[in-house]
Amino acid sequence: MIERVYLKEYVTFDEVELEFSEVELEFSKGLIVFTGPSGAGKSVLMRGILSIFGYFDLNAKLGEAIVDADIDLEKFGLEKDDILIFKQMKKNKNRFFINNQAVSRKIIREIADKFLNYLSLREIKEFENENILLLLDKMNDNKKHHQNLKTYNEKYNLFKSIQKELHTVLFLEKEAAEKKEFLKYELEKIEKIDPKHGEFEELMEIKKDLSKIEKIKEKVFEVERIFDFEYSVYELLEMSGLESEFFSNAMNELRIAIDKANEKADYLENVDIEEVLERLSNLQDLIRRYGSVEEALEYYEEKKKELEKLENLSFEKEDLEKKLELISKDLYSLADIISDERKKTAKKLNEKLNYYLEKLYMPKAEIVFNKTELNRLGIDNVEIIINEIDINTISTGEFNRLRVAMLASKLEYENQEMTLFLDEIDANLSGEESMSVAEVLKYLSSKYQIFAISHQPQLASKANKHFLVEKKDGKSMVRELNKNERIEEIARIIGGKEKSQKAIEYAKELLKENND
Structure with missing residues (x-):
């Protein structure tokens, strides 16, 4: 206040x-x-x-x-x-x-x-369908009705969620044929190369080693000459009274290293350099496009799943349509029950409304229910009709009195x-x-x-x-204004500037009636 x-x-x-x-x-x-x-x-x-x-x-x-x-x-x-x-x-x-x-x-x-509520000229907010339905629900003291409203709201939210999913599927389905071809083309390009994790780095290492085959062989030949002096080293160690085990181990390690170097050289001699270079070129194409082989493989998996989803759209659509059909039946059934309860409450509101309309010298009003498409409030579209005329077309004076009657009718239900x-x-x-x-x-x-x-x-x-x-x-x-000033003002309203004694007496009478 x-x-x-x-x-x-x-x-x-x-x-x-x-x-x-x-x-x-x-x-x-x-x-x-x-x-x-x-x-x-x-x-x-x-x-x-x-x-x-x-x-x-x-x-x-x-x-x-x-x-x-x-x-x-x-x-x-x-x-x-x-x-x-x-x-x-x-x-x-x-x-x-x-x-x-x-x-x-x-x-x-x-x-x-x-x-605060400002009732401006021809403001029909309180007579809008949503506000009348909310008033009818507030007036209804049936606990079952309010439970039904809660259940309906939950199911309707689920209904809208499924409906949204279905719209997405239908939209995708329209583009699916063209998109599937594009995805297949993208996947085939990667499949044709068939990249492996770490492959590019391995091939780059092989490419680098291929240029060193002759040098490896030359060095192996030079290093192997050390074995010509191996026996002499053993003799020296024996003459000096020193242990020869460390030298024996070192020579064995060297033989293993030489064997590996020879094996690598033999392997590299059998590698097709053209094939390596071509493979590297293909992998480099992928890297330029996707950033790395790993990112190309991630992209492949992502698009593969997308393709699978598109190919399963018909099954998904069918499943969503079935769910939507089932929940729609539940909603229409609940909406009918809710509507019946609202109609009972509307009779009470109608009686209250007409009680005040009669006091306001207005003709009776009728609350009329029509069915509408399923929405978050149910299936009801409510109108108030006076003398079989829509309230939007009645005079301003009648409309204002209707608003006063509506305010009075819902007074006890305002929280x-x-x-x-x-x-x-x-x-x-x-x-x-x-x-x-x-x-x-x-x-x-x-x-x-x-x-x-x-x-x-x-x-x-x-x-x-x-x-x-x-x-x-x-x-x-x-x-x-004080009491005497009110008498003067009310008399002015009645008789104008030239207030007659009769106007003053009538003003006193009006104030007396309202203060008794």
Whole structure:
């Protein structure tokens, strides 16, 4: 609930300071009415208050509102506090704050929408299919119904997930033929070369060794001459009384090394150099394309799996279609059960709605159900019809009274106290009709905080707080009226500037009736 509003240098208002919190109005609830001559600035003032909450651009130097509402600020990345202070300042551009923490206009509007509702002209949000269905579900106290809603939601999410998978498969299937040919071509190129891990490095080593065959043979021939002196070394060691084992081991190791060198030379002599060079050339082509032999092999495995998946698409599609068919049957079955429950609840809502419509001198309304395609809310499309006419085509006066009737009908099912802004909701109505609107709004003010602009004495007489907006010398001002001032203002509304005694008496009578 809004407890205080402050505006500075706003259009024709130099300064506005309004207090709405009263002891007799629990948590600032109640009916707050603004009256005054045409052009005084009532609608401008209402727009100014709404601007603090991001609904309009604020043309004020400063706008501030203190709000009592249970909002989880941490959800919006803001520090929690006991009260909410909304602020908008304008220098070069508008800047928004909540409890002195800077926020975007989008965030401030999102937070305000949690507790504030502005019923602007021809706004049909509350009559949209989704909102009516959500209201019917909230009104239904059958636990089984709410369990069905939960189950339906879970199954519908699964349904959408499978449907998405199927769309992907169908899309791939369209491109599958061409893509399969491309993948086969890519795989065949790698298969034709048939690279092995570490092969390129081995071949490079062989290529390097091939150039050293003759040198190896020459060195083997030179080294083998050492064995001509082997016996002499043994004789020397024996004459010197030294052990010969170390020398014997060294000579054996040398013979093994020479054997390996000869084997390598024999192997290299049998290697086809042209074949090695051609193989290296093919591997180098792969390396240029994929970065390395290992990366080429990874690419091969990846594309092989992709090809297998494409070749299995028909099986996957068939499996998904079967799953979708089964879950669709479950969903339609659940949706029918949910729809039946909603229709039962709609009868209760319809009765409440018509009860208030009758009070508001309106013809009866009918809540009509039509089937629609399966969606996240079920299969219901709900419309409200008055005199067999769609509500989009009824007059503004009738439409506003329908909105008041709907607000009253769902009052007991609202979990959160709200602040409503109504701009001339009783415009173009007869005295009897205006009184009916005033009485229903007074009833609504037991739970809602209602800000209303009115040119009718009936609504003004019902107000818990009555503010007068007037203009002098081009400057607008607003002030709260006391009892005598209210009589004067209501008499002005009834009889114009030249207030007759009869208008004053009628104003007193209206106020007396509403205060008894």
